[in-house]
Amino acid sequence: MTPMSRLSDVHPPATVDPAGVPATVDPAGVPATVDPASVRAAVDAVPDPELPPVTIGMLGMVHHLDVAGGKVLVELLPTFSGCPATDMIERDVVQAAGSVVGVTQVVVRFRYDPPWTPERITAEGRERLREFGIAPPGGALVSAGVSTEGRSVLPLAVVDHDDPRPCPYCGSIDTQRDAPFGPTPCRDLRFCAACQQPFEAFKN
Amino acid sequence: MSASVDVDLPDLASPRTQVLLALADDALISGHRSSHWTGVAPSLEEDLAFSTIAQDGINHADVWFQVLLGPPAGADTGDDLRAKVDALGLGREPHEYRHAVLCERPPRDFAFTLARHWTYEHFEALRLEALTDSSEPDVAAVAVKLRHEARYHLEHADHWLSRLSAGGSDDAAHQRFGEALAAAIPEALGLFESVDGEVEAIADGLLPIGHATLRPAWTAVIGPALREAGYGELVPDPDAAVPSVAAGGRHGRHSPDFTDDVWPEMTALYRAHPGARW
Numbered sequence: 175m176t177p178m179s180r181l182s183d184v185h186p187p188a189t190v191d192p193a194g195v196p197a198t199v200d201p202a203g204v205p206a207t208v209d210p211a212s213v214r215a216a217v218d219a220v221p222d223p224e225l226p227p228v229t230i231g232m233l234g235m236v237h238h239l240d241v242a243g244g245k246v247l248v249e250l251l252p253t254f255s256g257c258p259a260t261d262m263i264e265r266d267v268v269q270a271a272g273s274v275v276g277v278t279q280v281v282v283r284f285r286y287d288p289p290w291t292p293e294r295i296t297a298e299g300r301e302r303l304r305e306f307g308i309a310p311p312g313g314a315l316v317s318a319g320v321s322t323e324g325r326s327v328l329p330l331a332v333v334d335h336d337d338p339r340p341c342p343y344c345g346s347i348d349t350q351r352d353a354p355f356g357p358t359p360c361r362d363l364r365f366c367a368a369c370q371q372p373f374e375a376f377k378n
Numbered sequence: 379m380s381a382s383v384d385v386d387l388p389d390l391a392s393p394r395t396q397v398l399l400a401l402a403d404d405a406l407i408s409g410h411r412s413s414h415w416t417g418v419a420p421s422l423e424e425d426l427a428f429s430t431i432a433q434d435g436i437n438h439a440d441v442w443f444q445v446l447l448g449p450p451a452g453a454d455t456g457d458d459l460r461a462k463v464d465a466l467g468l469g470r471e472p473h474e475y476r477h478a479v480l481c482e483r484p485p486r487d488f489a490f491t492l493a494r495h496w497t498y499e500h501f502e503a504l505r506l507e508a509l510t511d512s513s514e515p516d517v518a519a520v521a522v523k524l525r526h527e528a529r530y531h532l533e534h535a536d537h538w539l540s541r542l543s544a545g546g547s548d549d550a551a552h553q554r555f556g557e558a559l560a561a562a563i564p565e566a567l568g569l570f571e572s573v574d575g576e577v578e579a580i581a582d583g584l585l586p587i588g589h590a591t592l593r594p595a596w597t598a599v600i601g602p603a604l605r606e607a608g609y610g611e612l613v614p615d616p617d618a619a620v621p622s623v624a625a626g627g628r629h630g631r632h633s634p635d636f637t638d639d640v641w642p643e644m645t646a647l648y649r650a651h652p653g654a655r656w
Contacts, residue, residue, distance in 0.1 A: 254434075255434070255441050255527060256430075256434045256436075256527070257437075286516075286523045287515070287519035289523045353423040353426065354427070355423070355430040355530070356430075359430055359433060359434060359527070363423075377530070
């Protein structure tokens with residue numbers, strides 16, 4: 175589908191004027207021109223509320239960003255549909271984009287197509303996750319890709335047995351998954367036999 | 379509809395709406411029942427499992443409600459859409475819900491919870507798989523996403539079948555889980571009832587495979603698994619009818635487990651404080 179598919183309208187558009195942001199005008203009274211790169215940088219830098227060292231840019235959640243005059247449209251891909259942090263992320267994106275000079279309105283929409291996949295996490299994001307004690311998803315997903323009809327395809331087997339995550343503390347791959355459900359919808363629980371530490375892993 | 383909150387909702391009787399309500403309501407009510415284990419599950423792992431499964435179910439319902447509502451009108455704000463989603467999830471009268479009666483059954487004990495979970499997750503996996511071919515792009519895309527998440531539920535359900543049946547028919551766990559499956563499987567046949575307007579939704583391509591047609595596919599999956607686990611006598615006959623106490627959910631006929639238990643509890647805050655935000 176095109177970036178402006180109807181699916182982009184599924185989530186509530188947050189047509190919220192950034193709170194506390196004064197109309198930005200230069201001394202001559204002319205509205206400032208919005209620099210799209212500045213908006214992108216501000217949005218990319220919004221931290222994940224549940225994983226503060228990692229930003230939504232590093233997680234690959236920013237699908238599309240459009241700047242028209244002072245109006246900004248941000249399309250985000252939720253990692254898991256049940257992520258309770260989406261409302262906070264939406265609010266933080268409105269605030270971050272709204273703080274860029276010249277921005278008068280920010281609309282945030284969540285969409286499900288294309289689906290978010292762990293491959294979207296950047297190298298820096300993976301390293302930050304590891305530092306935070308969460309094993310990032312490793313390697314390519316065996317069956318993920320695009321079907322012959324052009325639809326998105328996600329892996330449907332839970333492949334942890336073939337996916338021993340390196341321990342985020344000692345790096346050993348002598349680890350096992352203890353439980354498929356963890357503290358958030360996007361994480362599971364693992365144990366490192368080498369350093370005897372439990373740790374969490376970001377789900378594939 | 380309850381008249382407590384004034385929101386403009388689409389026609390609830392249309393075939394498209396009826397199908398999407400069945401998808402959403404199955405997930406919503408199953409999610410609520412799963413949440414009953416939060417804090418009291420037999421182990422910490424199962425507490426996390428059913429809490430996550432509950433969270434997923436309620437959010438999957440939320441996503442289907444958003445699909446049902448379609449693109450927001452130009453003037454609608456995020457709050458307007460939340461109000462509409464809440465009106466769909468919490469503002470309907472009990473007879474307006476379209477989930478199967480199985481979903482509203484109380485958790486009873488952990489064996490019944492796992493038996494219901496296993497029958498339901500295999501049904502939901504097949505239905506989501508079918509929906510990835512929906513003619514409506516939003517429905518197909520959401521089905522891809524939700525199916526990806528639901529595979530964890532399925533793995534969890536299958537794990538418990540093999541674990542509880544591993545001791546063979548002389549084992550107490552095998553016997554107790556067999557009794558739970560014997561209670562859940564006949565009622566699970568209610569999942570395959572058609573909603574009003576389903577014929578039109580199938581012709582339209584919105585619902586690529588009807589509920590009734592999913593039943594043989596479901597039996598083909600659970601049948602071999604039941605036989606392998608030593609529960610061959612529980613494989614439902616192709617023409618077995620839904621027990622009358624578990625029939626009619628897709629048409630809004632619900633048991634006291636819903637009308638006197640889940641529904642009043644689930645909607646209490648919404649009815650007491652119309653338009654509340656949380």
